[in-house]
Amino acid sequence: MEYQLTSEFKPTGDQPKAIAQLVQGVESGEPAQVLLGATGTGKTFTMANVIAQTGKPALVLCHNKTLAAQLYGEFKAFFPNNAVEYYISYYDYYQPEAYIASTDVFIEKDLAINEEIEKLRLHCTSTLLSGRRDVIVVASVSCIYGIGNPEEFSKNVIFLAPGLRYSRNNLLYQFVQILYSRTEVEFTRGTFRVKGDTVDVFPAYADFAYRIFFYGDEIEAIHRIEPQSGKKLSEEKSISLYPANLFVTGKDTLNQAIKEIQFDMMAQHAYFEKEGRDSEAKRIMERTEFDLEMIRELGYCSGIENYSRYFDGREPGGRPFCLLDYFPNDYLMVIDESHVTVPQVRAMWGGDRSRKTALVEYGFRLPSAMDNRPLTFNEFESMFRQAVFVSATPSDYELTRAAGVVVEQIIRPTGLLDPEIDIRPSSNQIDDLLDEVDNRVKMGDRVLVTTLTKRMAEELQKYMERLGIKSSYVHSDVKSLDRVEILRQLRLGVIDVLIGVNLLREGLDLPEVSLVAILDADKEGFLRDQRSLIQTMGRAARNDHGKVIMYADRMTGSMQRAIDETNRRRAVQMAYNEENGITPQTVRKSHDEIRSQTSLSDMRRIEPVAYAGPDSDTLTLAAEPVIAMMTRVDLEKLIKQTEKQMEAAAKDLDFLQAAKYRDELAQLRQMLKTKRE
Known part of the structure; x- marks a missing residue:
């Protein structure tokens, strides 16, 4: 099936040129290209057009779950009739053994x-192995x-069709072999049930189940049904049932x-004994033998991934083996925010x-x-033939890998320009900054200030607070979810000035901000290099x-290069606006829109509510005085209740709300330790 791009918008500005250049590069076999797109220029829409026109299966790689959720929602909207899959870590909470x-x-x-x-991960791998070409995986x-x-996974796919001779008991045995x-x-995903000559199976990667009717040793009919009610949804001419786990393996x-495993266990035991390390020798025998017993009885054990080499x-x-092995050889890799994703x-x-x-x-x-x-990074590089690195500030690696094949996209559909730049002496920088803050606050706008150190950010915020300026700071010591609330308060006008060190660089959609002040801009280094x-x-x-x-x-070299590049982009944008009669205008949102605004998290368009940090009006459960009296x-009952709430939020892919409950859970468990029986 071909890609069907659906959108009420058409490529504008320099998007058509960028799309044409990227498509030509992919079709001519360029191993790597760079899409250098300024903030807010519609890079995702450009890549959707490139994928649609080249017709290749695509992997869109990004550096965190939140961005992946946003991109998944956007691509799902662009390609409603094609296979858009979602592949991220399936842990709501993960503490590795150490x-x-x-x-x-x-x-x-x-x-x-x-x-x-x-379920989404299994659906992703199943779709890739189905042979479809119209597949986009956001990962x-x-x-x-x-x-x-993937070979072992595909070998364990069960094909069923009406009229096919198949022993019912043999089919049940095969279900168990592929970990159903x-x-x-309780009829849940990854399970099957039997009632006489009727077998129901609930695929681990679907929201529906199959009902298989037997007549002797022949399959008479296959219905797709609702798992809970058993209501018939459709009649199937054939089905392929994929394994319930990615680590499935045959009996041999x-x-x-x-x-x-037994051989290596004995070898490691002998090594420890030779070294005189009896406790280690005993430990490796006990732990490995326990795992082997579980594998013999159940086909798996906790931590079975540590034995994946043998399987x-x-x-x-x-x-x-990894997800990249499930793609055909000619797939297209799109690395979003490549200057962050590649180092990760x-x-x-x-x-x-x-x-x-x-x-x-x-x-x-x-x-x-x-x-x-x-x-390893070398292994990763060997796993794709063609890549498009998408970034507003590509690093030297991407530029070198692309060998100069750089496609620019710097015109915004809204007509907004790159900002004006003013250079002022640092001798009186704080007093001058306060005057500018006063002017912007009177205009109803917000201000971002970047400092060189955390201490400076905190001291400047305290100083502003004493002067009656509504301000806050944000740096790496501030919890991730509290940062979300601080940014929300900035947009709502609860605070007017936000001071930071390195967290105010990228990925922030803050249209209310009209002034960015960079203190000590001439202190050359990581925080003041050209890209930063x-x-x-x-x-x-x-x-x-x-x-x-x-x-x-x-004037440092980094400053000059950054100013030259910003002015160059601004000149191009102004010329385009004049030629097309466009007047730049800020896209402002109401308070209600800001409160509800968040990433698209899945195909159901669930909109999670941002986690309110300790400075908000809503106290966490663990902070309420009544908890201390329980x-x-x-307290154990409350912990179980909070666990259920966390799992429910996580099931809806509402990561921020799930994280809120996770933090409360940690506090409650800590309080439980202090309670005496």
Whole structure:
């Protein structure tokens, strides 16, 4: 099936030219291209057009779940009749197992799996293996982590059709082999039930179930049904039932893996005994034998991914299978915000390996656990033939990889311009800044101020507070979810000035901000290099009165390059507006719209409510005085209730609300420890 792009908008500005250049590059076989798009120029719409016109399966890779949810919603709206899939980490909460040798503390693995996301991940892999070409997968960097062998996964697909001769008992056996569970009570995803000659199966990746009717050893009919009511939805001519888990494996492979695990267990035990480390020798035997017993009885165990090398048939040190293996060879990779996403991919392997090394060294895991890992960066690079790096400030890596193939998109559909830039001496920067803040507040606008240090941000905020200026600061010591509330307060006018260090650079849609002030702009370094300055200045590009003030006593090379690039873009944008009679105008939203505004999180367009931090009017459960008076039994009940609320929010992919409950849960559990029986 071909892509069908649906949108009430048409490419405007320099979008048509960018689309044509990118499509030509893909069709001519360019291995890498860069889409250099300024803030607010419609880069997502451009990439949707490129994907539609090239007709290739596509992977859209981004650096966090929130951005992935937003992109998934946008692509789902652009391609309602095609397969748009969502692949992120399926943990609502994940504490990996770890050992801290200095304190002799072992941390057990603790996790909460989001069943809805697990369904979407399975649906994604099933769609990719179905042979469809009109597939767009929006994924976080979790797609480079190891999953099951795609060949083994596809070998375990069950094909059924009316008229096919099939023993009912044999079919039930095959369901168990692909990790479906038989049930007589609750009919949930990944289960099947039997009533005489009728078999119901609920695919692990779907919202509907199948009812299979047998007549002797022949399939008489297959109906698609509602899982709860059993109501018939349609009659199927044929179905393909995919495994209920990505780590499915055949019986022969399982038996061979058990033998190899036993062999390596004995070898590691002998190594520890030779070294005189009896506790490690005993530990590796006990833990591995327990896992083997579980695998023999159930086909899996907790932490089975640490044995994935045996099930995949890989050599020690071999590359693990990941989502990229499920794509056809000619797929197109789109790396969004590549200047952030690429370094994140590069860092994954090292962080995982440092934790695993301690577990293996002290006998908590076999050396094979080291091969349950994300891809190295070199392995990642070898996994795609064509890529488009999308960024407003591409790094040297992307520019080098693209070998100069850079496509610009700097004209905004709204006509808004890159901000004016004013350079002022730093000797009187605070007094001058206060005058500018006063002017902008009188206009009803907001101000962003960037400092060099956290301490400076905090002290400046205290000073402004003493002067009666509504302000706040935000930096890495402020909790992530509290940052969301602070930004919301800025947009609502609860605060007028927001002071930060490095968190006010990119990804913020703040049309109310008309002034960005950069203190000590001439202090050359990471926070004041060309890319950081361009990103910071871009926060004023959403307002028709946008202005940037750099406080500096000298002109650095980074400043000059950032100013030249901003002025160049501004000149192009102004010429386009004059030629087309466009008047720039800020897109302002009402308070109600700001309160409800958030990312699209899934195909149902659920709009999560932002988490209110401790400065808001709503207190968390753990902060209420009545909690402190609860008995241990009542507190345990409240913990269970909060767990259910967290799971319900997570099932709806409402990450912010789920995180709120998660934080409350941590506080309640801490309080429970202090209670006496």
